[in-house]
Amino acid sequence: MTTTLPHATPFSADNALPRLTPPTSRLQQALLGMLAEEAPSATGRLPSERQMMERFSTTRITLREALMQLEAEGRIYRESRRGWFVSPPRLRYDLLASLPFKEMVASQQRCPETEVLKATQCPAQPKVAARLGILEGAPVFHIIRARRIDGRPVLYVEHYLRADCFPGILAHDLVTCSLTELYRSHYGIRISRVSFELCSTVLHCRAAEALRAASGGPAQRVTRINYDQNGRAIDYDDELWRHDAIELTVSAAPQSSA
């Protein structure tokens, strides 16, 4: 796997007002220079914090602040107690294309992998019940998966499925099969509408652990409710992505009155 230079989110076009470059510290500039000039290792790994603090003649706190700024910009990421890494190119995630994870990733010449962390039936807690429009305590299937792109864990997702719609679904292969494909082929359920909520947030403890990230690290949250052909909410998915790993796109006709 070749690693390319970090892909920061591009800022406004360069003909805008002057001083678009932040009054950034000399250290951030130096780090950017290092990223631009050195061939990253095969894994994209940066030198250790102690090496970098000596190299740039600064203290570890100051270095860490600069590194965390670059992390927030999506240029680099950290793995808890393992090191800092150059971020690979972002995956483009078209919200309305509704591609299964494997196909979406593979279509961008990346390697997808999935691990099932949990798959049980349990009673719906208040938030889930409200989202699915069912009674609190009604049975739901609760599936948790971690997803990797090119070996890097980037997505922690929890699915809540109405148990009454999908009897026996946990017996299927949840590693290789997409849920929506299972819905169609085994239950005759097709998704007619989908509703998303998106926000910029942080990784909670479990997600961070599954993604080898620091708890509290930057994340992009994508929650989705899928509705079947009868307008009934059939599942609720809660995705936490490493925020440097994806760029979301939406393309549609606006719904305002003509």
Add this chain to the structure above:
Amino acid sequence: MTTTLPHATPFSADNALPRLTPPTSRLQQALLGMLAEEAPSATGRLPSERQMMERFSTTRITLREALMQLEAEGRIYRESRRGWFVSPPRLRYDLLASLPFKEMVASQQRCPETEVLKATQCPAQPKVAARLGILEGAPVFHIIRARRIDGRPVLYVEHYLRADCFPGILAHDLVTCSLTELYRSHYGIRISRVSFELCSTVLHCRAAEALRAASGGPAQRVTRINYDQNGRAIDYDDELWRHDAIELTVSAAPQSSA
């Protein structure tokens, strides 16, 4: 204006795996306790860093790290050299409803305001030209606005309009009029399709200054291209939001094959 308690992004339902609560420091817990128990001031302002460090018997660096974690969670925000504040409820921004800012904000019982920072004609730089599908150097109107909700600056937006589509548009009142309404009423141009790109990023220097934020602070970026009834890209908007201020929603039929 009454300020309510901070609205952190809700995490997964509480019936998930144990340890969903991050192994957070005692300081973060203490700060959360302070937020929950004390009536925030009318402006939502927190005590100064020096007051809080004495109160919680810690150092400023440690306190700042804890505060910045709460900022990343969307519970509080900082204004550069002015203080820390409790974040008000998020604005819901329905991407496909295509409501003008004023209407969107007012419909959620919030008070919208707009300031025009720049409105000029200039040649299209490469990135803008590529987005609009025009020649590099072709004339575009470049408009920069800052938007406030309830007096708080939350959005810095740059618009690039094809000059050939909108002769004389800069003479209009860009403070009170929505651009899409101007397009329709004065130029007979209606938007037939819209395409978004969304990512979690940081505020650059100019945006931070306009929003009274720290450069490098957390932001949600929303870029949009609007297409007219003939499928021609007519403008490109680049929005940088304080990331705690909005929650994005999308609701549509999926575009996958049935």
Add this chain to the structure above:
DNA sequence: GCCGCCATCTGGTCTAGTTCAGTAACGGCT
């Protein structure tokens, strides 16, 4: 009342350390 100056307040940024806790590599033993 308005404006300018000054002092104080606020966060912004940095240095210099220390200890803690999980990861990874290496060597020895079965």
Add this chain to the structure above:
DNA sequence: AGCCGTTACTGAACTAGACCAGATGGCGGC
């Protein structure tokens, strides 16, 4: 070859300070 223990490596988290720079408020003069 696999497993276990030990050591070194890594980031995580904290203390104690210092100086910088913009914001704000108060006071005095016109």
